[in-house]
Amino acid sequence: MLNRLRVAVAGALLAAGMAHGATFTIEDIEVEGLERIAPGTVFTNLPVQVGDAFDDARSAEVVRALFRTGFFSDVSLRRRDNVLVVVVEERPAINEINISGNRDIKDDELMDALRQVGMARGRVFNRTVLERMENELRQQYYARGKYNVRIDVEVEELERNRVDVNIDIAEGQVAKIRRINLVGNDAFEDREILRRFDSGIPRWYAFFSRRDHYSRQKLSGDLETLRSKYLDSGFVNFNIDSTQVTLTPDRKDIYVTVNVDEGDQYTISDVRLGGNLIVDEQELMELVRVAPGDVFSRARINASADAITRRLGDEGYAFANVNPIPEVDEENRTVSLTLFVDPGQRVYVRRINFTGNDRTQDEVFRREMRQMEGGWYSTSNVDRSRVRLQRLSFVESVNVETRRVPGSDDQVDLDISVKERFSGSFTVGVGYAQSEGVLFNLGLSQENFMGTGRRVSLAFNNSSVNRTYSISYLNPYYTLDGISRGFTLFFRETDASQLDISRYATNRYGGTLTYGIPLTEFDTFRFSPGYERVEVVTTSGTSDEVFDYIADGNTFNFYTLESSFTHDTRDRTVFASEGNLQRAGVKVALPGSTAEYFKLDLRSQWFLPLRDNLSIGLNGEINYAEPYGDNDRVPFFEHYFAGGSRSVRGYRDFSLGPQDSNNDPFGGTFRVVTTAELLFPPPFLDDSGNMRMSLFLDAGQVYQSYEAFDAGEIRTSAGIGMTWLSPVGALTFSLAQALNDKPEDDRQVFQFSIGAAF
Structure with missing residues (x-):
């Protein structure tokens, strides 16, 4: 209505200015009143130009055209001789948009929403947009369930025809x-x-x-x-x-x-493959997860299509497409399914490009790749390469993109962006553990020494039980085939009496040289020759068993050889949810040592996912030690122990098994431990990647020897546990109830370990 009134007034003024003639030919056009807007903007939107005939009818057309631009709050026309004069009044410009009171939605998100309705810094301010702006902001909060939101808008006028828009938001509570x-x-x-x-x-x-x-x-x-x-x-x-x-x-x-x-439930009547299969049809059919007679399932059909796509990807068809085509029989309530295969063009990888590796040498990442440049594209090799890169301790995240080479139908590039994690650290730490008391540590470590992927570390750890000094080095690619080599030198003082076990202390020093040989993607063989010197220090409360063993001397020299075979398919090394770990290891004190013995350690760990964030963990360990040669006993300081947070929770650390003449735990040469757990995130948090809880059942015992094994002596417990990978270190807690304890057992319901670094 206001615009129509202005158009009518402008027409009347123009008619008054043209008293000597109703029509004239425009010889020139002048614009008055412009401040920020360029004259060209006005001339571009004018529906008339020099040389046109102008009369009353065209005046309304001119005014409407200029109002439609949204730049002007007032427009009038005048005539001076045969010159058309356009007088405009510009709308103010938005100087600033100030938002306050918003907590749930960030400023950037709100600004994006305002920009969509034409409200932004530097744009022309139009009061008619205010209502749309308020509605848009309300919709942003309504989408988050905040229906009590209150929005107050104040327009503050400034000099030079500018305004500030101040928006105060009271978000209210979520419905x-x-x-x-x-x-x-x-x-x-x-x-x-x-x-x-x-x-x-x-x-x-x-x-x-x-x-x-x-x-x-x-x-x-x-x-x-x-x-x-x-x-x-x-x-x-x-x-x-x-x-x-x-x-x-x-x-x-x-x-x-x-x-x-709901409709009716349908079953699968037939499953067929169509198109260009590339791979043997029988092999592809084995990947199909639905069969005639099965209930129709979109998830299993999509999984079948994905499995076939991945299989074709292993043949170089990176962009294969499998379309499920259902034929529905409404009368019999069945579906005939055809999986139509379109493999597309077979491609090979031209280049592999790494970005984000500012500190790490390119070679360190390339040696982890299982997809080679110049080879046919393979989905499995690309996926395995991503996993291998992700498992590097100095890599935080990995993203792989497959990009077609411009101008080529059979070439792709792999663009791999890595986000590096800080891999060098100097740490001073303090913590507490129930079994060891106050802990102090000092360490200098570099997981990616000078960008080579090699690990170097120096460490000092001190507690009431242990004092350890060590230096270690590992080259994971001593050879191009991935054979690793490293060494460790150490000195360790241990006061066993502080662990509430047999009363003695040991001083150990030595070193090992370690080689790791990858056998397959998941299998590794390691062996470590080494030397260790052990000195046993007795106290006033040392047991007869210790004195008896060291009767011929309290210093021992061991020439050792350790080897292990590991099969590891876990999806993660921390908080794994699927896969398994199998490890067999043996340590032998070689002939020529003060005491000759061997230790055999077997471990089996399985993770079975039930659904998202819920899985079952099963773990079993068997440990066995035996003397050989002229010896008849395994050194007591090499005994196994059981009980506590690392074996059977609910019993005090190291308390299970044989005791010495002072009734202190003495350990044994045969141990069995098993754990079954239901793993889940904390129920009071919707999603937590650094915290996990478990309902567990533990069982285990340690025996003087294998011959002394008695299944009736195995102790069991059940309870609930939690592990939190906090910013200051790992925190573990457990509440456990012993199920078949005996009067002589030392129980401990609540167990914890807390560490902090600063």
Whole structure:
């Protein structure tokens, strides 16, 4: 209405200015009132030009055209002889947009939202945009469930036709979900469906959960989860008819109703492969995870397509595509499935490019690659290369992108970006452990010495039990084939009596030379020749068994050879969730040593994923020591112990097994330990990558010898444990109840270990 009035007034003024003639030919056009806007902008938007005939009818057209630009708050026209004079008043420019009170949404996100509605620094200020701006901001908060948000906008006028827009936000509280109602579901109960949702009522033990905080995006994800649940269970025609989100009058509570149409359940009648298979059809069919008679499952069909795609990727077809084509028989409620294979062009890798390695030499990363330049592209080799790079201690993250070479149909480049982790450190630390008391450590280590991937470390550790000095070096690629070589020199003083075991102390020093030979991607063989000198120091409370063993001397020299075979398929070395670790190791005190003996250690560890963030961990260890040659005993300082957080929780550290004449733990030469755990994230946190809890069952015992093994003597315990990889070190806690303890056992319900560095 206001613009029409201005157009009418402008027409009247122009008519008054043209009293001597209703029409004239424009000889020139002048613009008055411009401050920031260039004259060219006005001339570009004028619907008339020099030489045109101008009358009353065209005046309204000119005014409307200039108002449509949004740059002007007022436009008028005048005539001076045959010159058309355009007089404009510019809208103010936005100098600053100031936002305060926002905590849930960052400034950058809000600024992006304002920019989408035309409100940004330097742009022309238009009051008609304010309402759209406020609505956009409200929508941003509504999407996060904050329906009580209050937005106050103040426009502050400045000199030189500028304004500041000050936005004050009172976010309010997130509306909470009080109930989710499902209507139309017969195949599955509400509880079975809703437990998969991220939205809903928090579980009684989840004190800090935000599950009941409403979010439009989160609800959309839940609806997709619902759809997947039905499509994976054979309901091909499943549909979500409607979703109602009801807000209570006080805008604090939300009730969600989801209406579904399940349809009928379908089964697979036939599975075929089509297209250009490349690989033998029988081999590809073995990758298909559905069969005739199975319930239709979108997840298993997609998994089948992915498996075939990966198999073709191993043949060099990096961009293969497998399309599942279903033929639905509505009458018989069956689906005939054809997996159509389009392999595309076979490609090979031209170059492998690394970025982000500012400190590490390029060679260090290239030697980990299993995909070679010039070779056919292989999905398995690329994936394995990523894992090998990720397992390097000085690499934080790895991203691999496959990029087509411009102008070539059969070449790709691999662009690998790495994010390096700081690998050199000088640490001074203090901590506490129940078994060792206060701990002090001093260390200088470099996991990636001068960017070569070699490890160098110097360390000093001190506690009431141990004092250790050590220096070590490892070259993981002593040869191009990946054979590693390293050495360790050490000196260690141990006061065993501080561990509440047999009362003696030892001074040890020595060194080892270690070689590691990779046999396969997952198998490694290591052997370490070494020398160790041990001096036993007795005390007033030293047991008869110790005095008896050192009757001929308290100093021992050992020439040792250690070897091990390791098979490791775990997905991670810390907080693994799937895969297994198998290790067999032997240590031999060679002929010529003061005492000749060998130790055999077997370990088996399995991780079985049940679902996301939930897995079963199984661990078993058998340790055996035996003298040979002229010796009849294994040195007592090489005995095994059991009990405590590293073996059988609920019993004091090292307390299980044989005792000496002073009734102190003396250890033995045969030990069995096993653990079964249900691993899960803390229930009071939605997602935590540095904390894990477990419900565990431990069992184990140590015996004087293998012949003394008695299954009835195995001690068991059950409880709950937690490990937190905190910024200041690893913290472990456990609450355990001994299940079959005896009166002479030393129990300990709560056990912990805390470390800190500064």
